[in-house]
Amino acid sequence: MIEDQTSNKNFLFPSNSIMTILSGGRFAAAGTILQTYNSNGPGASATLSSASGPFTCGVLPDGSVQSYNSVTFIAIKSGGFTSAGTFLGGVAPSSDVCSAGCAIRVAAGIMLSTADLNGVMTLSINSIYISLGATLQLGTPGSSNGFKFSSAIILHIFGQMLFVASGGNIMLPPNSNFDIAAGGAFSSSISTNIQIFNPLTGLNIGSPQILGTSITGGTFTLSVGESGSFQLNGTAAAVSNNSSSNSTGGGSSNSTGSAS
Known part of the structure; x- marks a missing residue:
């Protein structure tokens, strides 16, 4: 289990990043925003809709964000x-x-x-x-x-x-x-x-x-x-x-x- 203890429930990821929660795993923070960033600041984002896996969020090389249950x-x-x-x-x-x-x-x-x-x-x-x-x-x-x-x-x-x-x-x-x-x-x-x-x-x-x-x-x-x-x-x-x-x-x- 990964526990989100941030105050704003916002995680920033550079391009070419991926976060995966396996079946049976938990993030313990439904509603957390997973967002890309670069030198210009924050960019596209996805919101974690469930605290439980399976779930995948990927930040592609072009800065776009894809998420899947x-x-x-x-x-x-x-x-x-x-x-x-x-x-x-x-x-x-x-x-x-x-x-x-x-x-x-x-x-x-x-x-x-x-x-x-x-x-x-x-x-x-x-x-x-x-x-x-x-x-x-x-x-x-x-x-x-x-x-x-x-x-x-x-x-x-x-x-x-x-x-x-x-x-x-x-x-x-x-x-x-x-x-x-x-x-x-x-x-x-x-x-x-x-x-x-x-x-x-x-x-x-x-x-x-x-x-x-x-x-x-x-x-x-x-x-x-x-x-x-x-x-x-x-x-x-x-x-x-x-x-x-x-x-x-x-x-x-x-x-x-x-x-x-």
Whole structure:
């Protein structure tokens, strides 16, 4: 617990700073103002609405302030997922910090690579938000193993997702969402599928859902239910292409849940 004993409940932070309260942690001062400052004086601010975590407040290099009611890592430099220098505050996501779940946000103009994860997201990452103008590279170049999310994930794609593996599928467990917003895009040098799988048995659920090599010019949402069934929505051509053959999925196959 961090206790705020200041008289004005105002903490000042320089740019490139981050404060995170983990789930179960307490700041003991709801209403405290977290504010950036520089040589010209105080700047943008955020107010702590709850004394309990999870909570994250980050002061970006441009002096803007972002706050979230979650443990959130903000990518502010192009680089790898396991590189501390990629993220605000110089700390990369880890299993201990993310034991109760974490979120990732990729800032505009930044490219976040997952090549160093070797095709598998083992951390408990609840969501990845790709900002407009940002890029998430999914997979490892030259690998035919695709990419697997080991736990439920919500992918918010306002920028661009690039699938860079040379083969395999994007593997999603139940309760996941793959969401391309208007203005967002998906791109791959090879035709790519989403395969739903059971993380307990390792078996695939249903048939692969085709993404193809590109999704642009509209919205695309694939929502996976608790049982592994899914629904497609949106205005992109990929929605109608998938819906014509398989608009909802279910059942399990005998194939394994590898990303290959």
